[in-house]
Amino acid sequence: MTPTEFRRRLHADPELSFHEERTARFISECLAAEGIEHRPTAGTGILARLVGSGDPRRAVVLRADIDALPVREETDAAWKSLNDGIMHACGHDIHAAVLFGVLQRLKHEGGFRGTIFGLFQPAEECNPGGASLVLAENPFDGYEVTAVIGEHVEAGLAVGTLGFCPGKFMASNDELRFTVRGKGGHAAMRSALKDPVIAAAELVLRLAELNSRECVVSTGRIIADGATNVIPDEVHIEGTMRTFDEEVRRRAKRSIADIAAQTDSRYGVETETDIGEGYPCVVNDERLTATARELAAERFRAVDLQPRTTSEDFGRYCERYPSLFYRLGAGERSGATHTSLFDPDERAIDTGIEFMSLLAIKLSETYE
Numbered sequence: 001m002t003p004t005e006f007r008r009r010l011h012a013d014p015e016l017s018f019h020e021e022r023t024a025r026f027i028s029e030c031l032a033a034e035g036i037e038h039r040p041t042a043g044t045g046i047l048a049r050l051v052g053s054g055d056p057r058r059a060v061v062l063r064a065d066i067d068a069l070p071v072r073e074e075t076d077a078a079w080k081s082l083n084d085g086i087m088h089a090c091g092h093d094i095h096a097a098v099l100f101g102v103l104q105r106l107k108h109e110g111g112f113r114g115t116i117f118g119l120f121q122p123a124e125e126c127n128p129g130g131a132s133l134v135l136a137e138n139p140f141d142g143y144e145v146t147a148v149i150g151e152h153v154e155a156g157l158a159v160g161t162l163g164f165c166p167g168k169f170m171a172s173n174d175e176l177r178f179t180v181r182g183k184g185g186h187a188a189m190r191s192a193l194k195d196p197v198i199a200a201a202e203l204v205l206r207l208a209e210l211n212s213r214e215c216v217v218s219t220g221r222i223i224a225d226g227a228t229n230v231i232p233d234e235v236h237i238e239g240t241m242r243t244f245d246e247e248v249r250r251r252a253k254r255s256i257a258d259i260a261a262q263t264d265s266r267y268g269v270e271t272e273t274d275i276g277e278g279y280p281c282v283v284n285d286e287r288l289t290a291t292a293r294e295l296a297a298e299r300f301r302a303v304d305l306q307p308r309t310t311s312e313d314f315g316r317y318c319e320r321y322p323s324l325f326y327r328l329g330a331g332e333r334s335g336a337t338h339t340s341l342f343d344p345d346e347r348a349i350d351t352g353i354e355f356m357s358l359l360a361i362k363l364s365e366t367y368e
């Protein structure tokens, strides 16, 4: 099977995070047909392994995500999603096809040292994220992991272009949920109220003051289900927080708790604050990034990228191993990811395979 055929098969049968059963079976069949050793990981993921020359305990991990999104596809591609309301709208089908192509090539052409793992990771799009489940299994114990490499298609970046950002690249992502409990009642009888709507309004404004270059706090959902003349007993608020630094993240979490306590004492309400433990920052290893960028510039077009406020559970690998996450040009007319019309240029698959294979071989040798 060619990597492009592999991609089209995945694209036509997308599955949501933590439900990638048919996807995992298909990947397993394709790897088996190539004679590539592999096993399940994190429920619906697959971990493949190739062993080259030299010390097999030295390992490079190549990671692709495999889950799709709850989006109804509206492209007219011949390989359009057959699963109503589910679509590979983030390009994870491309990532998986690139990884399959790389493993196929390395298996048949060799030329690398140590061990190369091919990790088809489930559930990137959904907290707690498949990466945390993979790592909880400690699959790389007994190995010295010298690099974890991941990529993501980049909408709007020309095919044949690769984008890099050393150091802080993608943000941490924490979901914020608040329930502000007061005392509702007749809206005209204010002295009898502990008005949670006013307290919630102040809470939202104070949270917005935490926004800075290093920190994003946005509120996307506020429910105060009263009426013109009814103040409800409670108000629900939901939002998201992004930072580029784990220390900034810790400080912002403390500030949020302080702000909630202050509005509570001011308005006599009680706020329950739930800050879910989301994805950590993606921080690229400087040395790996420099090596990869240089290699990309020799064979392709390499560009520098700015840090971005979106997030990725790839950050979990960055916490534990030297890691690199780069961007693969998906074409200027691909449309935006997470939309029903996202249609990456499939020629990106060839660039992706070529580059990731070269990088894997180079990294497997560099650390001898």
Ligand SMILES: [Zn+2]
Binding pocket: 090, 125, 337, 338
């Ligand atoms: Zn996505």
Ligand SMILES: [Zn+2]
Binding pocket: 090, 091, 092, 124, 152
């Ligand atoms: Zn994605």
